[in-house]
Amino acid sequence: NAGVTQTPKFQVLKTGQSMTLQCAQDMNHEYMSWYRQDPGMGLRLIHYSVGAGITDQGEVPNGYNVSRSTTEDFPLRLLSAAPSQTSVYFCASSERGGLSYEQYFGPGTRLTVT
Amino acid sequence: GENVEQHPSTLSVQEGDSAVIKCTYSDSASNYFPWYKQELGKRPQLIIDIRSNVGEKKDQRIAVTLNKTAKHFSLHITETQPEDSAVYFCAAARTSYGKLTFGQGTILTVHP
Numbered sequence: 001n002a003g004v005t006q007t008p009k010f011q012v013l014k015t016g017q018s019m020t021l022q023c024a025q026d027m028n029h030e031y032m033s034w035y036r037q038d039p040g041m042g043l044r045l046i047h048y049s050v051g052a053g054i055t056d057q058g059e060v061p062n063g064y065n066v067s068r069s070t071t072e073d074f075p076l077r078l079l080s081a082a083p084s085q086t087s088v089y090f091c092a093s094s095e096r097g098g099l100s101y102e103q104y105f106g107p108g109t110r111l112t113v114t
Numbered sequence: 115g116e117n118v119e120q121h122p123s124t125l126s127v128q129e130g131d132s133a134v135i136k137c138t139y140s141d142s143a144s145n146y147f148p149w150y151k152q153e154l155g156k157r158p159q160l161i162i163d164i165r166s167n168v169g170e171k172k173d174q175r176i177a178v179t180l181n182k183t184a185k186h187f188s189l190h191i192t193e194t195q196p197e198d199s200a201v202y203f204c205a206a207a208r209t210s211y212g213k214l215t216f217g218q219g220t221i222l223t224v225h226p
Contacts (some may be wrong), residue, residue, distance in 0.1 A: 030212070031212035031213075033212075033213055033214070035216075040123075040218065040219075041218065042120075042203060042216040042217055042218040042219045043158070043203065043214075043216040044216070045213055045214070045215070048212060048213045050211075050212045058213065059115070059215075090157060090158070094212065096212060101146050101148070101163070101207070101209050102148065102160045102163065103148070103160070103214060105157040105158050105159070106157065107156075107157055108157055
């Protein structure tokens with residue numbers, strides 16, 4: 001299994017540009033989440049999904065959109081990039097119920113907005 | 115919503131000493147408390163977790179304790195080694211919600 005994969009690994013955007021960060025998992029996990037990580041701020045939840053067709057906002061959702069059309073994929077869209085969105089973005093997935101609630105993280109996308 | 119506070123923000127110890135990191139949470143319905151280790155430039159990885167029906171859990175040099183009444187939980191690392199140097203995050207969740215709330219992180223440095 002590849003686990004959780006994210007593309008791209010690095011991205012530089014200009015203010016106002018839009019883009020989509022890709023996330024995919026091959027573990028048939030129902031739960032998927034997007035976090036951003038800023039120095040001294042820990043990991044903050046942007047959006048999450050408990051299954052295909054179901055998404056909800058996390059702690060810092062403004063400026064981001066998500067959709068979950070399949071169990072495997074959970075893309076994060078930046079509508080109009082701003083310098084405040086410069087961060088490292090992690091996607092994570094976990095089982096629903098079962099013996100383990102462990103969240104498996106992707107390798108991250110480092111985004112710089114100039 | 116849930117709020118998780120983590121202390122200290124930095125911790126420096128000598129090799130062989132013990133390290134303790136503490137977290138408090140606000141949502142009394144939270145029932146799952148994982149700890150993640152993140153090395154520089156890498157993704158967070160689970161090192162140990164505990165559920166609300168257990169007071170303590172050990173895995174070799176690592177242990178986690180949970181006090182539900184006081185709403186706090188702690189990570190204990192014994193016989194620290196330089197490779198334990200990393201950022202450690204605590205988190206709390208209601209398992210039915212499928213999302214974690216993280217603490218701010220602790221930078222642990224183990225000096226040889």
